[in-house]
Amino acid sequence: MNIDMIRAADSRLEGKVRRTPLLSSPFLDEIAGRRVWIKPECLQHTGSFKFRGGWSAVSAMEPELRAKGVLAMSSGNHGQGVALAAARHGAPAVVLMPSDAPRQKIANTRALGAEVVLYDRATEDRDAIAARLTEERSLTLIRPFDEPEVIAGQGTCGLEIARQATELGIDKADMIVCCGGGGFASGVALALEADAPGLRVRPAEPEDFDDMARSLAAGEIRRNAKTAGSLCDAILTPQPGALTFPVLSRLAGPGLAVSEDEALRAMALAFSRLKLVAEPGGAVALAAALFHGDEIEGEDVIVTISGGNVDPGVFSAALERFGD
């Protein structure tokens, strides 16, 4: 993993990815007590940053291999990103999803042309199913985060942030990134190391699923006790990745953990102040910036809204509880 791979991915993504803006609101600045800049990857194709990694990985494949097809395991966002990238390359895609993934994510993945295979998180072995599918059908597995070309693709978001921060005259800031396995955070960290070294990545996670924060603090990989039971479905991973952890161990500051209520409150504020739809897992970085200011340094903080693929009922519940 290095910056050259990210720059190469960025060239392949040119004209294919949406270059998202960097937004702000005086109302959010006031809550945070500092300037808050928002990178809205919910506006990315397929509604999350995952399209970047999906396109990077699919576009980097040898054409004859790509023509046989790709396989993604995903609670939803990675699957959609890979599905659309594969479809636009004319390649078949199979997405292995837990049967309790949000309905909208399952429906969208199918609508983007992928074959969806569902499994039961509690009783079935996802990796065994994946191994069988790749072998029987000669598919190439694209891992959601521990995959160099995927990390390179997510890193392109970091290149954009570095450019945007420079234009705004921001040379020092905490860069809070929504974190599951760490693909997004590590890609962004590598990009910022090269292009904006004063911006330091801080992974944000839900409480009880803060494996990355605890692993960074311990200096070695720690697992979560639970693997389900949070609305932040997009970023529930058992433990940091073997590729992503060393990158973040070297480059990231301490992790931040937010409560589910804080994530829902951040969603309600993204609605009212930014006119953006954030999903719970996509709102944890904004929640950290707004409600954990005592753990943040400096006058500026930049956050990702990593995705917006949320069921209407969950969104309405967040507005009902925190919308005023």
Place this chain on the structure above:
Amino acid sequence: MNIDMIRAADSRLEGKVRRTPLLSSPFLDEIAGRRVWIKPECLQHTGSFKFRGGWSAVSAMEPELRAKGVLAMSSGNHGQGVALAAARHGAPAVVLMPSDAPRQKIANTRALGAEVVLYDRATEDRDAIAARLTEERSLTLIRPFDEPEVIAGQGTCGLEIARQATELGIDKADMIVCCGGGGFASGVALALEADAPGLRVRPAEPEDFDDMARSLAAGEIRRNAKTAGSLCDAILTPQPGALTFPVLSRLAGPGLAVSEDEALRAMALAFSRLKLVAEPGGAVALAAALFHGDEIEGEDVIVTISGGNVDPGVFSAALERFGD
């Protein structure tokens, strides 16, 4: 009103306005049966395109006059645009609002530093109150649409659309603009006449408030029978403007009228497919593109989402009825 005023406004807005992207979704294209491009002015500062006109008008004033203060009459979005523009120029702002305007718009206008004066739509004479305020306090009235510098500011959105359409290779399309008094539509129409003459403005309005459509069809100004009673509060005006109607009469195609349910359905689709928060009045152009395809010509249609300042309860109701 001419293109030079719009270009001058664009120079004054540089670095102050958000240059909004042009978005799309394969899911929306499928519903519409053509390519749909969305200009999301809900992402503009203060949550609507009105900041453009507000900044244009305030920045064009003589400094000594500006220092005495400005007055806006507004159901909400124009008031917020003027309030923020005035605040950033260090000028006082008074906003005269109907007492039944959405709570969030009243609260936001105050939070942006303006003094809000409420009046009763049914029993009080807004214009008389405004006349008294401007005289007693030496305020300059900034009209919401029949004001040359306001129209020029809204026209800057048209300059951006012309550039973006050119980059996408679109040289012919219907450009559907959410329309109240016609300030936005006429500004955009003048910009497109100069920079993208193959793009034709089509005003979109709510049913029962389609004064512009009926006026364009009749060739003379027609009033609405009703002045209240729609969720599309942002675009309920009694009749087309004296400045805006001649511009649209010369440049616009036939108007489109959508039902309130169609507007709410478009809001739900903007939520799920674009991750954007649209207010009812801000969704009428998208609704027209999606549900009135038989009244539209050509392969490409461009629409504005003109604002996103909606109460959470109204938004949740739209999701509950049309979110699946």
